[in-house]
Amino acid sequence: MCTYTFVGDVNETKSLYPAVYSITAELDSCGKLCRYERSGQYDRRRKNKDDKQSVASISKIMTAVIAIEHGKLDEAFTVDEEINKAYGSSVYLKQGQTVTLRDLLYALMLRSGNDAAVEIAKHVSGSQEAFVEAMNQKAAEIGMSNTTFSNPSGLDEEDGGNISTANDMAILMSYAMKNKEFRTITGSKYYTTDWNMRWKNKNRLLFDYPFTIGGKTGFTKKAGRTLVTAAEHDGVESIVVTLREGDDFAFHEQKHTEVFQKLDVVTIMKKGSYTVNGRTFQVPETVKVTLHKDGSDKLRVKTHYDHKDFVVEVQKNKDVSVYSFASKRARGGGLFS
Template structure:
């Protein structure tokens, strides 16, 4: 009996140690990879690709414009928010249906309204992917379905880069972090991302599943100024895995601010920093950080070296009267 219990416990421990086929844990501050496994392995990523669909729609603007659902909606299948042809909706409604309920019909309608067709919308998705550095990604549709065209092919790392980019957008951040949403036609939706209800530091994410892709999950969490992004592909117990990895990031990592967003005047020249510059460091002090600043012609240059990695930021400046040494 004791031997049987021992064997059973060993099997359970082995099962618990088996995790995603590929995953990445990223610091949202500077996209530092904290941990990874097969981060560049390509596969269909299912509905987590709807993050890109949302990004394109939000950057297109006019979220509160009202319009009628197109007949293209009749081509949608799979998960749905039950849109009907001719129904009056706003882009905001569609975005919540897309991100909270993973509505494929919402994805189809977003694509048609923004770009005129799904084909044209996919071109925008792939253009944005290239722009933000998703070098191993090819989008084929706005929903993530993969039965007909092979689906949207990406990697854990590329999806983490996408989530990091998306979370810098206030509209996206509000939508993905919402537990519930009530539409203009009084439909109440609950977010499928269980982490929003079970893990208090969760600030967003997107679930996904197809038979081909398996379970896919992207999540973002924030605690004490540290934002953690986790992506898993083919992880059965994905919610528990994400909780564990977020907690490990908060225990091990810290974020240091190099320069805050705003206007600066240095040596009589004024420049603007559009986003706060941050760097992620281990709390145990094992990282070496060095920051240098100088002018290169008219550009104010900030060189941030962490261990062997160097990032260079340049800001165009102009001469001002009465500028101090640093203000």
């Protein structure tokens, strides 16, 4: 039997991330690996969070990230002979066909095309080997400490294939969802190509659960069923990862719903320009904190100047986030305006 508890995981930081609280599953013999989060902070206090295993096509989230960050999405190019190396799930690309990287990203994320993954790697990095190196560099950069990628598709290999954990895949999805292009692609139900192919997203939750905003499916014999989904409701954003869960779509819907029933978002400072004591500063993103709806959380907000920076300290129970905004002298004084 699985039990669920709310936990906080906000570290003191100068970066502009909201204070975040998440619901997480504490696992015994359930066989489910999952996590929930809001806007980029993640919980490290989870049983089985670092169990390594093959993750199949949810690896393609990283493939998409590398392509978006390093490629030109609307530049047309010709599919080359590398496509003949692809096998498994396919959108039936042909050598000599003209495509854009954007086309291939939709093929990758909606239809899980291994041929799209192979061609993306060759086009963006010159070879699959160079692309996989970029995947592993990005994994290390964003804190995926238990992940090793060996190909852009997620296919099993004799020496292991792509190995990761539920925790690391949640970190990856959180990072990816900050990118507007990725967010648009993963949240699309359909995509029609210039050559009149219409693709439907394999993520059933997009059709069955109205708050779903993205995700990626996966399956191999070695990995079993793998699934990452993201959902959003009333400002609360939830990410769920399952590895080797048979009834995965129903499980994800249930856990997203639990998050939304128990959490609410409070705005601390809205995006915009403010004047305090004769100095102005810009808040580039709205600062929010996620709280329990039952009123059990203790929230405290303090503000002060640190040299020329306007500093906002947000404390929820024992967890603290610090936001620092550069300021300059204004013509007029006054309080928040």
